[in-house]
Amino acid sequence: xxxxxxxxxxxxxxxxxxxxxxxxxxxxxxxxxxxxxxxxxxxxxxxxxxxxxxxxxxxxxxxxxxxxxxxxxxxxxxxxxxxxxxxxxxxxxxxxxxxxxxxxxxxxxxxxxxxxxxxxxxxxxxxxxxxxxxxxxxxxxxxxxxxxxxxxxxxxxxxxxxxxxxxxxxxxxxxxxxxxxxxxxxxxxxxxxxxxxxxxxxxxxxxxxxxxxxxxxxxxxxxxxxxxxxxxxxxxxxxxxxxxxxxxxxxxxxxxxxxxxxxxxxxxxxxxxxxxxxxxxxxxxxxxxxxxxxxxxxxxxxxxxxxxxxxxxxxxxxxxxxxxxxxxxxxxxxxxxxxxxxxxxxxxxxxxxxxxxxxxxxxxxxxxxxxxxxxxxxxxxxxxxxxxxxxxxxxxxxxxxxxxxxxxxxxxxxxxxxxxxxxxxxxxxxxxxxxxxxxxxxxxxxxxxxxxxx
Numbered sequence: 001x002x003x004x005x006x007x008x009x010x011x012x013x014x015x016x017x018x019x020x021x022x023x024x025x026x027x028x029x030x031x032x033x034x035x036x037x038x039x040x041x042x043x044x045x046x047x048x049x050x051x052x053x054x055x056x057x058x059x060x061x062x063x064x065x066x067x068x069x070x071x072x073x074x075x076x077x078x079x080x081x082x083x084x085x086x087x088x089x090x091x092x093x094x095x096x097x098x099x100x101x102x103x104x105x106x107x108x109x110x111x112x113x114x115x116x117x118x119x120x121x122x123x124x125x126x127x128x129x130x131x132x133x134x135x136x137x138x139x140x141x142x143x144x145x146x147x148x149x150x151x152x153x154x155x156x157x158x159x160x161x162x163x164x165x166x167x168x169x170x171x172x173x174x175x176x177x178x179x180x181x182x183x184x185x186x187x188x189x190x191x192x193x194x195x196x197x198x199x200x201x202x203x204x205x206x207x208x209x210x211x212x213x214x215x216x217x218x219x220x221x222x223x224x225x226x227x228x229x230x231x232x233x234x235x236x237x238x239x240x241x242x243x244x245x246x247x248x249x250x251x252x253x254x255x256x257x258x259x260x261x262x263x264x265x266x267x268x269x270x271x272x273x274x275x276x277x278x279x280x281x282x283x284x285x286x287x288x289x290x291x292x293x294x295x296x297x298x299x300x301x302x303x304x305x306x307x308x309x310x311x312x313x314x315x316x317x318x319x320x321x322x323x324x325x326x327x328x329x330x331x332x333x334x335x336x337x338x339x340x341x342x343x344x345x346x347x348x349x350x351x352x353x354x355x356x357x358x359x360x361x362x363x364x365x366x367x368x369x370x371x372x373x374x375x376x377x378x379x380x381x382x383x384x385x386x387x388x389x390x391x392x393x394x395x396x397x398x399x400x401x402x403x404x405x406x407x408x409x410x411x412x413x414x415x416x417x418x419x420x421x422x423x424x425x426x427x428x429x430x431x432x433x434x435x436x437x438x439x440x441x442x443x444x445x446x447x448x449x450x451x452x453x454x
Contacts, residue, residue, distance in 0.1 A: 034051065034230065034248075034249050034250030034251060034294075034296075035050065035051040035052050035054050035056055035171070035172040035247065035248075035249040035250065036048070036049070036050045036051070036052070036172065036246070036247065036248050036249070036260065036264060037049045037050075037052040037172040037173065037176050037245075037246065037247040037283075038244060038245070038246045038247075038264045038265065038267070038268045039176050039180065039244070039245050039283045040242070040243070040244060040268075041180050041183055041184070041236075041243040041244065041245055042243060043282075044180060044282045044283050044284065045280040045281070045282060045283075046280055046281050046282065046283050046286065047244070047267075047268045047271060047280065048264060048267065048268065049172075049173075049286065051172070052171065052172040052173045052176075052247070052286060053154065053171050053172075053173050053286050053287060053288045053289045054171060054172070054289055054293075054294070055154060055169050055170075055171060055288075055289065055290075055291055055292060055293040055294075056169070056170060056171060056172065056229060056232075056249045056250065056293050056294065057162075057164075057168060057169065057170075057226060057228045057229035057293050057295075058155075058162055058168065058169070058170040058175060058224060058229065058232065059162045059224030059225050059226045059229040059232050060097075060120045060122075060161065060162040060222065060223060060224035060225065060232075061162065061170070061175055061222050061223070061224040061232050061233075061234055062125075062157065062159070062160065062161060062162030062168065062170075062224070063116055063117060063120065063125055063160070063161060063162065063222060063224075064175070064178050064179060064182065064221065064222050064234065065143050065146065065147065065157065065160075065178060066116065066125050066128055066129065066139075066143070066160040066161070067113060067116070067117065067182070067189070067192070068146060068178065068181065068182055068186070069132060069133075069139065069142050069143055069146055070109065070113060070128055070132050071182075071185075071186045071189055072146070073132045074109070075186075078132070079109055079131065079132065080109065081108060081109050081110035081113075082108050082109070082110065082357070083108065083109050083131070084106040084107070084108060084356075084357060085106065085107060085108075085109060085112060085127050085128065085130070085131030085132075086104065086105070086106050086127070086130075086131070087101045087102070087103055087104065087105040087106070087107070087123065087127055088103065088126070088127070088130055089103050090126055090130070090136060091103075091123045091124075091126035091127045091130065092123060094122040094123045094125075094126055094161065094163065095122060095163060096122070097119060097120050097121060097122060098119075098121045098122045098123035098124070099115055099119065099121045099123055099124060099200075100123070100368065101123065101355065101367045101368065102367060102368060102369045105355055105366075105367040106355065106356055106357075107124070107127065107354075107355050107356070108357065109128065109131065109132075111353045111354060111355070112124045112127050112128050112131075113128065113192055114192065114195060114198055114351060114353050115198065115200075115353055116128065116161075117192055117193060117195070117222065118195050118197065118198045118205060118206075118207045118351075119198065119205050120208060120222075120223065120224075122161040122162075122163060125159075125160040125161035125162075126159075126160060126161065128160065129160040136159075136160070139160060140157055140158065140159065140160065143157040143160065144156060144157050147174070147178075150177055150178060150181055151177060151284055152170070152174035152177055152178060153174075153288055154169070154170060154171040154173065154174050154288030154289075155169065155170040155171070155174040156168070156169050156170075162224055162226070163226070164226050164227075164228060169293055171288050171289075172247040172249055173283060173286045173288060174288070175234055175247050176234070176245055176247050176283050177283055177284065179221055179234045179236065179245050179247075180245060180283070182221075183236070183243070190219070190220070193219070193220030193221040193222065193236065194212060194218075194219040194220045194236075194347065194348075195207065195348070195351050196212045196213050196346065196347060196348065196350070197350040197351070198350055198351050198352070198353045199350040199351065199352045199353070200352075200353050200354070200364070201361065201364045204350050208223040208254070209221070209222070209223050209233070209235070210254065210255075210258045210341075211233075211235050211237070211258055211261060211262060211341075212347065213343075213344045213345075213346055213347055214258075214341045214342060214343065214344060215237065215261075215262050215265065215340060215341055216237075216239070216342075216344065217237040217238050217239040217265075217269075218235065218236070218237045218265075219236050219237060219238055220234075220235070220236040221234045221235065221236045221245075222234050223254070223257070225254070227296065227297040227300055227301035227302075228293070228295045228296060228297050229249065229250060229293075229296060230249065230250035230251055230252065230296035230299070230300045231250070231251045231252070231253055231254050231256065231257040231300070232248065232249045232250065232251075232257065233246075233247070233248045233249075233257045233258070233261050234246075234247050235247075235248070235261040235265060237265045237269075239269055242268075242269060244265055244268045244269065246261045246264040246265050246268070248260045248261045248264065250294065250296050252299065252300055258337065258341070259336065259337020259338055259340075259341070260337055261337075262337045262340040262341055263335075263336070263337045263340065266335070266340055355367045
């Protein structure tokens with residue numbers, strides 16, 4: 001008997017299978033306070049999503065778009081990785097985290113990108129913005145135009161670094177679209193996002209992305225944090241021929257975002273069956289929600305209390321906001337985010353960065369403003385003040401020292417010897433000799449310890 005099916009019959013079977021699997025695909029997840037998302041980079045299919053379309057403050061994940069616009073400018077020939085760009089007053093005035101170079105310092109585009117992505121340097125994001133766009137407003141306009149081109153319709157940028165601004169808004173969906181576009185459109189730049197550390201002169205600065213060299217397969221991308229957003233992370237990992245992206249927003253700590261991302265990625269890699277992935281929705285098909293972003297300030301930076309539920313939770317939108325693709329496994333109670341992390345061999349040594357067109361110790365030294373000297377003497381007097389001494393920075397044994405406290409101790413023992421007999425005079429002589437001696441010896445140690453902190 002011939003059991004083969006005709007083409008129309010096979011098509012009908014596939015449609016029936018899809019109809020049966022869709023309810024599983026859209027099975028709601030247990031409610032979570034903050035957004036999370038896992039997608040397959042090659043196909044763009046969503047493997048897991050929870051609150052992925054909810055407005056959120058992106059914080060320093062903004063720098064992925066700053067990098068993307070810079071990559072576009074390089075490809076268009078507007079500048080090269082070796083082009084020198086200058087630290088302006090606006091760039092130098094940015095709040096930490098930053099490199100702290102003084103106004104007028106020049107860096108190459110390539111070095112500015114590395115410092116921005118590894119150190120999450122807010123000043124370097126502005127240096128890139130002004131160097132690429134000609135001005136900060138022009139670059140921000142280009143960021144928003146690029147977001148529109150990519151279909152990031154829940155995103156608006158107000159600055160290139162993610163520092164607090166009520167108009168700086170995105171969603172987990174949009175951030176996943178952006179991260180995927182970087183890998184697909186600029187694969188030659190992928191190594192920038194997996195650098196574990198940079199080396200500037202003698203200093204080694206490590207990435208805030210703690211998945212790198214700790215979670216097997218991790219190869220990027222970017223962290224973010226402000227009080228209003230909580231701790232954010234877009235994480236990339238590759239195993240075999242599978243490349244996944246996980247987005248985690250709004251956790252209470254950097255440790256929590258690392259461990260949650262590890263769990264999400266692991267579930268994605270453990271998924272079985274290509275048929276399930278083939279009918280999963282694409283990340284572009286998710287529909288962003290309107291409304292204001294959740295403010296995590298009280299929970300993350302103030303008194304600990306639970307996040308207030310969004311009014312949008314009661315809306316019956318066109319599709320559920322939370323679901324998992326069929327075939328996504330539960331990992332078991334014994335599998336935690338921490339258990340998935342390990343100390344792996346370094347994927348690469350720290351990458352050298354520098355100021356100017358080539359490495360130079362002199363140029364690096366000149367790039368930093370001089371330390372504020374007046375604060376050191378004020379701090380140095382404090383240890384002496386506890387003992388009532390004003391000699392913390394003056395050596396009393398030196399007769400040429402200013403302040404002339406040295407002649408005064410000498411007449412006192414002399415007077416004591418003149419007014420007493422020979423026997424009593426010997427006792428006071430030993431006491432002044434023993435007490436002043438250790439004090440001058442200990443006094444110089446205080447400023448020596450207080451001077452170096454840098």
